[in-house]
Amino acid sequence: MHGTSIDFRWATDGDLPELARLYAARNGVNSIDHVRHQQYIRFLEYKYARNPQAPRGVRILVALEGSTIVGMRPVLPFTWMLNGQRYQGEWGTDFVVSGQHRGKGIGTGLIREWHERSGSIAALASAPASRHIYDKLGLRLFEDVPLAVAIIRPTLAFRQAMGLRVKIATVGAAGWKFVAAALAGQAPEFNIEPVGEFPAEMDPALVELSAAYRAIVVRTCATLNWRFGPEALTRHHRGIATDGKRVRGYVVTRAGYDRRGVSGGIIADILSAAGDEQTYRGLVRYALDHFRGNPAVSAVVCRASHPALLSALRAEGFAIIRRGHSFMFHPDRSQVDPEDVAPTDQWHLTLGDSDGHFTFPWEAGSPSALDQRIAQ
Structure with a gap:
């Protein structure tokens, strides 16, 4: 050629x-x-x-x-x-x-x-047209990771740019404290507090939270701080959920703009224990509260695959749209039987900033927006 x-x-x-x-x-x-x-x-x-x-x-x-x-x-x-x-x-x-x-x-x-x-052993493709290349290389498609969208200010510019019909999130602001008992009986109260960076002593909690997922990208505080911390080249907001005894999860958010100037919020990363929908709902609501404080944000997006997180997103007013990013895995190189990998119902692939580092609608940015992010 x-x-x-x-x-x-x-x-x-x-x-x-x-x-x-x-x-x-x-x-x-x-x-x-x-x-x-x-x-x-x-x-x-x-x-x-x-x-x-x-x-x-x-x-x-x-x-x-x-x-x-x-x-x-x-x-x-x-x-x-x-x-x-x-x-x-x-x-x-x-x-x-x-x-x-x-x-x-x-x-x-x-x-x-x-x-x-x-x-x-793994790859991520955002364009369906490129999948055949990975297929010829021996990578097997395992998951089309859904995109969840919640419109919090349904501006005409947003609807025209996205061409989507999605429902509007109507959950009211809950402040920095989320009471799990409001969701399920007498479950204990937990707090979600903003942090400047992820403390190193949180590493054992990250291991514990990740243990029950069939597939997950391993998190460490060093990696999270590199990607989302104060020195990162884009501004992120970080919140950690605790109940007084242990860490129950965390969420990372940031705002961005697409090439058409439409503003939106991104749930860049989110993690709780597998099946802990209560904490996931609290973290999602915390993210929505944060974005409602920014009058420039029209909508919030999150890519997610795990049922507990998808259920929490739906409960907080998100519409789930299956499109876009595909996760592929090379079974020969890992010496793993593909049948042992499927089904993907216990995978945790947020594919936000930390997992995929791929461009979502509001991450792409016009040149001026990109320059502003780099300078921050």
Whole structure:
């Protein structure tokens, strides 16, 4: 297809300035000054070199025509737990091919090269058209992760942009305290409090909360703080639910904008024990309360797969829409029988910022919105 004209290799730190220009051009910024260029370099360095699960440094596969970088596929290493066993994997994200080189098979080449070089057992595809590529590589489709949407301010711009008919969330504000007894008998009261960062002593609780899920991306406080903490390049709000004796869960939210300027809120990550719908409802309501305090937010979205979380989202006024992101798994590389993986009813795939790092409607951002997020 390309002969010897296109080569592939892993990027080095010295490639970051050129990669920053390529990434900026993808977001519509074709003329970039020094300050903005440094912001994009910082964005790539933070996201791909400071990931606690990336000890080998920057993990960005690049495509070259001669000595010029014409495409890149950054990847984010993660630990995935399946039926109690831990596996290493890599998500592909921030996929870019320069405008004049699109349609030449470079994107397919990057996916194939990444698959051969990384040894990854998992992948995520946002476009149905790309699924056949993963299928040929031996990855099996296991789940189309649903998108949950709640409209809290049904503006005309939002309805026109999304083209969706979804019901409006009508649950009233509940403040920072959520009383589980209001949902089920005499269940104990628990509080949800905002935190600046996730404390390291919370790691055992994260292990305990994750234990009952058939499949889940492993969380640690170091990884959560890298992705959602005060130093992260986008502003997140973090809330932890406790009942005085133990941690019952947490939720992470942030606001964003799509390319049409429609504002929305994202439940970027959320976790409680499997089957604990009470805590999930409290965390979802906490997130809605937070967004109702921002008059610019029109709607709130969350990707979720576990029945307890989906039930909590429905109870708080979300409509569940099945579309978009697909989770795929490589059974041969993991030496796991596919029949042992299915069904997926005990999977916890929020596929928000922490799991998939994929672009949702309000994460994409116009160039100005992206620049503002990077500068924060």
